Amino acid sequence: MDPRGSKRTVEEDGTARRSYELPLVGTRRTSVRNLTCWHRKPDQGTYRNYLNSGLPRRILYYKRGEWTDFPESAREAIIDGFRHQMPCMAVFLGRKVMLVDLLCMVMSNLMTKKHTSVAWIDEADRCFFPCLSFDGGADEPSELVSGVVRPQAYSVPAPQMVTEVIVGDGNGPPAPEAKILNLQTDSESFAFMEKLFLSGMPSFVKPENVLCIYEYVPKDTNAQVQFQAFDSQLRSTREKRGNANGKYAWFGSTTQEILRILTYGFGSAVAPTVGAAFGSGIYLTPYHRSFSSVNLCSVDGNGVQCMLLCQVILGNLEQVRPGSLQNSPSSDDYDSGVDDRKDPRCFVVWATHANTRVHPRSVVIFKLPPNLQEYFFDLSDFRFDKNPIRNIPRFNRLSAPKHTFVSLPGHEINQQMPYTILYYKVQHHISPIEKELLFRHHVDFQGILEAAPNADDMKDTASSRMKPRRIPSKKANDSSGR
Template sequence: MRPTTSVGNLRCWHGQPNQESCRNYLNSGLPRRVLYYKRGEWIDFPQSTRKVIIDGFRGQIPCVHVFYGCEIILVDLLCMVMSNSRTKKHASVAWIDEADRCFFPRLSFDEGADEPSEQVFGVVRPPAFSVPAPQMVTEFIAGAGNEPPAPGPNIINLQRGTGSFRYMEKLFLLGMPSVVNSENVLAIYKYVPRDTNAQLRYQAFEGQFRSTKEKRRDANDRHAWFGSTTQEILRILTYGFGSEVAPTVLAAFGSGIYLTPLHRPFSSVNLCDVDGNGVQCMLLCQVTLGNMEQVRPGSLQNSPSSDEYDSGVDCNVVPRCYVVWPSHPDTRIHPKYVVFFKLPPNLQEYFFDLRDVRFDNNPIRNDPDFDRLSGPKQTFVSVAGHAINQHMPYTLLYTSMEHHISQIEKELLFRHHLDFQNGALTGESLIRKINMVLGYWLLVSTTLKRPGDHAAPYGDDMSRKRPNSVP
């Protein structure tokens, strides 16, 4: 049962709600369907979004933020309207409560309509036949108490083509196989701690940085990627790491918050959930690691083993995973950017099928030695229906490409070939993974050349050169 409330302690972001919309909100039971008006029809919000809106209704928070594709959308039940925070365009919102009572605005409109139209209840379609709304990338409740919510969740959109966007895009692509390119990067947001709680968390982070630097002489300040569900990532941007992020329990290196180094975002892709449009997101953080303690696989550790250490790492020489212990993580992890990306379905499947490379007992740390590998009896590479070097030994394939591919691609190829030799992959599966890692254009541009012909390696492409620092 929802607590009794009144108009006096509710506010609408768009201004004062009208009497009818107030009456609808106050008289309604808990919604079971929430809809928005689009091109003359009422369409159901996706289930995950509906849950967040209902949670806000239950907690007397009539305004909630959602991510609609890569746009910030404010859903305001008190005013019965939703608005795009960037374009400022609006559309009507309605709902049906658990008692099957309908609450619709008398006049409804969408962002493409010049004039409101009279509401017609008959156009509300049953859930089974509703046209799916574009799936929300993520959602979270924003705003509380008597004050209206901020217009955005402490983040600002970096415009594509600006220096900041290109810089962050380059950082992200640097740590991905070359088959992932700029077309796969949809949007990048910068975290800006604007509300009081966010500013306090940032002050605590800066205080910990100074304290660690004074104590250790080097704060060991690094940037690292955090992969998780989009809902959790956006909650982090609202509430911080401390209250919302559960440590990874019983993982390879103990119970803590796991991040991957700046040059390895590919190893966090399989931790990022996918929305109905195939969109994922990942968080880039600034981390104060201090003295890193090497943690052995299978450890049950959840704190530093002594006062000499501050954080955990899988390997001090070539780290592939950082572990921030769960005690007060907000003082050691500061979110900086969110990258939204969309991969083709077959590439998504590849990443989700990829064994978690952060937790390998025997990780590949040096340049892989392909000479000691033996390939399938027939290394058959089929691209777009064409056979390329049908009986080409795998070592010759690698020799023809080793100057054209990145260290990440070498690691992935070597890993898949080890799986083949250990019986975990069939020859056919191995070839599929080779095709996936290298991509069609790279295979064509290298395997059709004679070993003595040297094309410009991919690393000479300026778009893949590593920036010196993160802004």
């Protein structure tokens, strides 16, 4: 990948940059057939470390003369990869895509091509460190030192001899690095995809919240076959339906699942969402509703998230009723599912069609302030929302509970405005998305108030308890004289 972010595609250089499944014998990994490091041939020492380690509980990288822990999100992704016998995997550290290769005990920056040593401690508290350590800013490796943990890799009992060390010939899928291109911020492609992303966000999400955008530009055989299948489906649907109904749509998920999609494709990497509101399938949101997918995107230790922009062949859309158990088209007349034909909130691509109808286009890396992240994560998961908001009435017709006010910033505390009046005043000055979100909050708040005790009754009860008893005055016609 060109570190300057130009549109030059990365050519295969013959170096095996693959991750393969490890053959298992019992519960121990005793062979490394078809394994290879991402950037170089590993030595037997790193092989032995990998084969004899238990599941890591702590993973570190070498930085400025010290061993530093990975952020929690990256650590969990690496551990999950180890658990699934994947020695090589990509993770996000901030806005950088890093390739962690446990077999070679190296982390590589996919933009700068610099390498950093990696080590780990397993569940049995055994430490595995490389003989030489180096960080991405150094030209030469230095002798192993540690400022965080005491290296004990060679106090581990000697493993049995590795009988087979056969470097793979590169038949597996390439790492995600070989399939994505970092776009320059002043390029047309960057501007187009950033505009799509922001068009589906409230106005308080700004361009500066978009950190970088990676375009999906694979050159390997597997990806080319998948693209040809997608292109063939596009032509076939157009001929059959008259209109292929191709759309841009967003897919929100964990960083690791998105990286698996880039490596293997939708059909192999994504399981259908079971038990969702509109059947079992792959759920995507229209391009102008990217906000709906934010709460599905994992957040790393630096608050960074990523979302996948896809091209989708929808064909004839079938409206699926909430609560449906459908997992395929109900007839040959339909191709994909939708919650509402007139005003779609989500598209459902059936799992059997995933590889031929959904094609990755780009990965948007973004970072929202903590309060905005919390705001989006409080929204309901659109995949399981069986009663989504459909028609938003004119705000001056809303029926708000009595005595519901909002304090206006910069005003005295007693200068408050009823919600209904506020809605009426702002409805022509906010976007349809903000109008929907505001109405959603109104409905939620109304439900909270209706469930709470009556405020007036509580106030009257409290006042009556505080008032002193009054002695009745003497009646005018009292003849007792007292």
